[in-house]
Amino acid sequence: MDYYRKQRNYGCRIHDQYTYMGMKTIVLENEKIRLSILVDKGSEIFEFLLKSRDLDFMWLTENGVDNPNRYLPTSSDSQSTFIDYYMGGWQEIFPNGGVSSSYLGAQFGQHGEVAHMPWSYTIEMDTPELVSMTFSVKTKKVPFILSKTITIHANSAKVDIKEEIENLSEVPLRYMWGQHLAFGKPFLEPGCSIRLPENIKVIADELDVPEDQSARVKRGITHEWPWVEETSGHMSDISVLPPKGAPSEIVYLKGFEDEGWYQVENTRLSAAIRVEWDANTMPYLWYWQEFGSSTEYPWFGRHYNIGLEPFSSYPTHGLSEALRNGTAGYIQGRETRTFSMSATLLELKK
Incomplete structure (x- = not known):
């Protein structure tokens, strides 16, 4: 922290003097939005606020x-360890997505490993017109550096993100890489809708239904967004969020062109979030749905939220399963891979 960096209370600004719950926290803001980031815990974004509405789009768990x-x-179970610390919001997931998995002798926990690691940060630009910061982390189980640069401009409700992974070894490596965005109240509610490009396919993986739960979407087949065949045989439009108590599950969306995008809209609040990303690097979108039907650990029927998560691979069953189905990312020794995305908060016209 630079104690002598010029302070500012207007335009774009960076606050790097804060802690939250004892963790180093960075706040980026301008006239329209505020973004709060836990540097000491995965560079998690736990607040993405539209100031004009005092409306936070990030889900916060109970x-x-x-x-x-x-x-x-x-508990020695890696899934419960991740969930015990999970607060909702927006995490970076790398190099393992989903449950515990092993690769080249390394054992990964749930969504391991960068989501719970402390990151470094550097201020790249600090002016009233633009602020930009780079966050970086070095993984422990496999030899990678992951960095991301977050930028906001004056009078804009858009956040731009550019990322890079670098293989620090001579060994070719495989990975899963994703953006774990979760939306909940006060923004999300039954009746909200999800807009996507045309010709999107819905993959309903048979591995994703716990023995003690029922699925809404018929498994083992590919559906055409937004209409899916339910297990009952009825057709359902999953672009419109159902009433609380509907089955909770996950499906995977594919068929995005070079630039993927989605938009989640709440017409009652006249508010929306639009996410755009490099679909060549992350061709899949995980659609996690928790609508309050999960009455056991960890949700106990208390939550209504979704995750719409760009990912390199699927399903949420770890790197070993992504290797088996051929979707795991690949990087040569000493190679770098880049990724870019943006998220924009919108006020809809009534």
Whole structure:
């Protein structure tokens, strides 16, 4: 932290003097939006606020934000360890997506490993017209550096993100890489809608239904967005969010061109979020749905939220499964791969 960096209370600004729940926190803001980032915990974005409405688009779980240093996990299960610290919001997922998995002798936990690691940061630009910061992390189990640069401009509700992974070894490596965005109240509610490009396919993987739960979407087949065949045989439009209590599940969307995009709209609030990304690097979109039907750990029927998550690979069953189905990312020794995306908060016309 630069104690002598010029302070500013107008235009674009960076606040790097804060802690939240004892964790180093960066706040980026301008006239329209505020973005709060937990540097000490995965560079998680736990607030994405539209100032004109005092409306936060990031989902916050009932447990909220907590500092991993304040709580010792009481289970050896990596999934529950991740969930115990999970606060909703927006995480970077790399190099394993989903459940515990092994690769080249390394054992990864749930969504391991950068989501719970402390990151470094550098201020790239700090002016009233533009602020830009680079966050970076070095993985422990496999030899990678991941960096991302977050930029906002004055009088804009758009956040631009550019990322890079670098293989620090001579060994070709495989990976899963994704953006774990989750939306919930106060923005998300039944009746919200999801807009996507045309000709999107819906993959309903048979691995994704727990034995103690029923699925809404028929498994083992590919559907045409937004209409899916339910297990009952009826057709359902999954672009419109159902009432609370509908089955909770996950499906995977594919068929995006070079630039993927989606838009989640709440017409009652006249508000929306639009996410655009490089679909060559992340060709899949995970659509996680938690509508309150999960009455056991960890949700206990208390939540209504979705995740719409650009990913390099699928399903949420770890790197070993992505290797088996051929969707795992590939990088040569000493090679770098780049990715870009943006997220924009919108006020819809009534």
